[in-house]
Amino acid sequence: MERKKIAIEYIEISSIDELTTSDAYLVAKAREVANNAWAPYSKFLVGAAVELTNGKVITGNNQENAAYPSGLCAERVALFAANANYPNSPVKTIAVTAFNKNGQTKTPAKPCGSCRQAILESELRFEHPIRLILDGAEQIHIVEGIKNLLPLSFGKDDL
Ligand code: THU
Numbered sequence: 001m002e003r004k005k006i007a008i009e010y011i012e013i014s015s016i017d018e019l020t021t022s023d024a025y026l027v028a029k030a031r032e033v034a035n036n037a038w039a040p041y042s043k044f045l046v047g048a049a050v051e052l053t054n055g056k057v058i059t060g061n062n063q064e065n066a067a068y069p070s071g072l073c074a075e076r077v078a079l080f081a082a083n084a085n086y087p088n089s090p091v092k093t094i095a096v097t098a099f100n101k102n103g104q105t106k107t108p109a110k111p112c113g114s115c116r117q118a119i120l121e122s123e124l125r126f127e128h129p130i131r132l133i134l135d136g137a138e139q140i141h142i143v144e145g146i147k148n149l150l151p152l153s154f155g156k157d158d159l
Helices: 020-034 074-085 111-126
Strands: 011-013 047-050 056-061 089-099 130-136 140-144
Touching: 020 047, 020 056, 020 130, 020 140, 047 074, 056 074, 074 089, 074 111, 089 111
Parallel strands: 089 130
Antiparallel strands: 011 140, 047 056, 047 089, 130 140
16 A cells, blocks of 8 residues: 655645736736626635737636526636637636625635546647636735646546
């Protein structure tokens, strides 16, 4: 028997001011688009902004439904729109921001398991790692590649 460990890694900063201009722009877009979320049930508004290697920025927000499972998270709304419209352009970075009834969440927005899996698929499809900028009012986490959020993942090579 062998006990194995997997290390994950992320960078923590405390303000959008510490980001590069293009990353700060992406976070600003995620914050802005969260206002357009359709989230009457959870009242948890999430915005996501995807930057492609061709320079395009595609945004999305969570879209809820009275039949709860029919809704979709902000990350997948943005990612699927990006991949649908620019099928040949790898995704470079995704910024995510969330607001609850008290305003922006203090801790960084965290993609759910299904969104992590969809982000992995996009990485594998384009053979290009995706950087995540998880935005919170008091901390921002920068994650270099989905392997840091989804270790021991299941992808095309496991079929
Ligand atoms: N949600 C997202 O859009 N992204 C996340 O990373 C976590 C959760 C949405 C789904 C649902 O509309 C609401 O937030 C509450 O879970």
